Amino acid sequence: MEWFILLFAGLFEVLGVVALNQLSVKINVKWLLILVGGFGISLTLLTIAMKEISMGTAYAIWTGVGTIGGVLIGMIFYGEPKDNIRLFFISLVVISAVGLKLVS
Incomplete structure (x- = not known):
């Protein structure tokens, strides 16, 4: 169960980062609340x-x-590059996370 909780913690961190990106474009109360909520839930x-x-x-x-x-x-969603080297390094992060799960 804790592994699912940890996964959701990471997903709420992503929500907080998306809100942070939106706030960098235009400050707005909705995104500020999403930022605080996302990171707050993530850390909890x-x-x-x-x-x-x-x-x-x-x-x-x-x-x-x-x-x-x-x-x-x-x-x-934001048009960042999708080149193979980026995908390769993302796969290394995934492999590392799975490896940590296997040895824990």
Whole structure:
């Protein structure tokens, strides 16, 4: 169960980053609330997950999910490059996260 909580913590981190990007374009109360809520929920879920998952592993997975999510959102919705080298490095992050799960 903690692994699912950790996954959702990473997804809410991505939501916070999307809100941060939107706020950089135009400051608006809606995106500010989404930013605070996204990061607040993300950190709360991370804290819950760390009760059963070691700190180093939980933090690495959390940042990995956030990194992968942020890059994919950027490529899909914000026109960031989709070249093969970026996809290769995303796959390395995924492999690392799976590896940490397997040894934990």
